[in-house]
């Protein structure tokens with residue numbers, strides 16, 4: 001079984017978790033990157049991202065997953081933005097055919113759960129997805145929990 005961990009991360013928290021999850025599962029990784037840079041400061045970022053979400057913009061992405069068809073399972077990691085997944089994740093999901101894939105959403109956030117992100121991932125892949133996993137950061141990532149979740 002071939003597994004991919006694809007993730008978007010603005011400030012590195014999700015990226016760190018995604019790499020650890022990939023290591024635990026023996027999976028490949030793919031970083032979802034936008035062509036545009038988000039501003040470094042929090043207040044400016046909030047403004048830009050809010051506008052992007054309100055307008056339904058699909059930010060352009062850099063590159064694509066090599067041999068996407070070969071993967072049986074895809075883990076999709078993202079930071080929660082305004083309760084759900086960032087628009088970069090929507091851009092990513094709309095680029096591929098998800099039929100027949102086992103999809104596992106995961107997120108990092110300061111407090112919000114994964115439910116809305118999970119619902120959006122199901123919507124944009126057109127598939128049922130596995131129950132998602134939310135963590136605050138790498139410190140709250142539990143290796144045993146990851147193994148049980150990914151069974």
Ligand SMILES: Cc1cc2nc3c(=O)[nH]c(=O)nc-3n(C[C@H](O)[C@H](O)[C@H](O)COP(=O)(O)O)c2cc1C
Pocket residue numbers: 008009010011012013014015045046049050078079080081082083084108109110111112136
């Ligand atoms: C634009 C923006 C919106 C956010 N919205 C939420 C939110 O609704 N709920 C929450 O708990 N955290 C929210 N956060 C915090 C991030 O989800 C959290 O810091 C995340 O771990 C950052 O991951 P990253 O380093 O991979 O980008 C938001 C952060 C940003 C920049």
